[in-house]
Amino acid sequence: MNKLIAFIAPALLGLVTSCTTLNLELPPVSDDPTGNRFPGRVIWHDLLTKDIDASRRFYGGLFGWEFEELPLTLGFGQSSRYLLIRHKGQLIGGMVDVSRVDKNVNSSQWVVVMSVEDVDAAATAIGQAGGSLITPPTDLNDRGRIAVVKDSAGALFAMLETRDGDPVERDAGLGEFMWDEVWTNNIDEAAAFYQSVAPFKLVNQQLNNVDYKGLAINDKPRVGVLKNPLQEQGLQPTWVSYIRVADMTVLDQVPALGGEVLMGAQDRAIGGEVAIIRGPSGAGVALQTWGEFQEN
Numbered sequence: 001m002n003k004l005i006a007f008i009a010p011a012l013l014g015l016v017t018s019c020t021t022l023n024l025e026l027p028p029v030s031d032d033p034t035g036n037r038f039p040g041r042v043i044w045h046d047l048l049t050k051d052i053d054a055s056r057r058f059y060g061g062l063f064g065w066e067f068e069e070l071p072l073t074l075g076f077g078q079s080s081r082y083l084l085i086r087h088k089g090q091l092i093g094g095m096v097d098v099s100r101v102d103k104n105v106n107s108s109q110w111v112v113v114m115s116v117e118d119v120d121a122a123a124t125a126i127g128q129a130g131g132s133l134i135t136p137p138t139d140l141n142d143r144g145r146i147a148v149v150k151d152s153a154g155a156l157f158a159m160l161e162t163r164d165g166d167p168v169e170r171d172a173g174l175g176e177f178m179w180d181e182v183w184t185n186n187i188d189e190a191a192a193f194y195q196s197v198a199p200f201k202l203v204n205q206q207l208n209n210v211d212y213k214g215l216a217i218n219d220k221p222r223v224g225v226l227k228n229p230l231q232e233q234g235l236q237p238t239w240v241s242y243i244r245v246a247d248m249t250v251l252d253q254v255p256a257l258g259g260e261v262l263m264g265a266q267d268r269a270i271g272g273e274v275a276i277i278r279g280p281s282g283a284g285v286a287l288q289t290w291g292e293f294q295e296n
Contacts, residue, residue, distance in 0.1 A: 025142070027070070028163065029091065030162075031091060035164060037116070037165060039198035040114065040194075040215065040222045041217075041222050042114050042177075043162070045092070045177055046113060046158070047108075047110050047283055048098045048109050049099075050282075051280050054258055055279050055280055055283075057258065057280075058259050058280050061253065062254065063175035063243065066085075067084065067086070068086065070084065080098075081096075082095070090173075108282040110241050110283050111148075114198070114223075116160065116161055117161065119144075119159050119160065119161040122147070123147045123149065123159070131150055131151050131152050132149065134148045134156065141163075142163060143160070143162070144161050144164075145163075146160045151182070151190065151193050151194070151237070152190075153185055153193075155184065155239055156238075157182075159197065174244055174246050175245070176244060178244040181224035181240050181242070182194075182223065182226070182239050183229065183240055184227070185228050190237075194215055194223075202214075202215060202216075202225065203215075207270035208270055212224065213226070226240075240284075240285075242286045242288040246289065247273075251265060251277070254277050258280040259279050261275065262278055273288070
């Protein structure tokens, strides 16, 4: 359990503080943007990793992800590496090399990126709601305008105002991100905070006859809100992302690929099985089975 707490939400402060003055250029989060923004929807996931090559081998071997490397110019004569992540040709996320940030800080983490209509307005609103601004709104060229923030309980995430619109919404395939939850110590406080980011409403869902709380927009749940299950063990509030898998035999491959199983497969009250793993650089992510998958 201590390993789970240590690796699920590593420190990011060294990275995001160092980026506050840099001029970054990144491509859009979709090859075919919709032209519309859908506030409150998680539209991207970025992996911050101190070992980009080991992470590439790990996730490529585990899920069949494909990678497209791009130069990342940081300014002041510095450069880094940025990889677009694709699954069967579909853009699903990015991978950032943070090995040059602070060698004494483990800044490896998966970061959820939430769509907002106006990132500058949202950044102002979250400050008024008790959150904190880690990286102010920053232009990323074709990607749009982004800010990195912490909610009122300290959970870190990013907000993106896409330049040309968000991706088309579709069901998650196997090996793709299917859901995101904020694990928090006070659900009502979290709901009030995230309503400053987007027009969320806290709703109760019935999943397999179990009550489950989510933040919804127009009656469509966008993210889950879970009472922090490891609060007593010292885990601070954090965002947790789930990748869809067919079954938990995938866990057998994790050690050989350089990762570690932090929590073995367990039945989940709302349905399916869940496990938590970490990649070679220490970033934690959840795996989830969910119903039968029919390949299109």
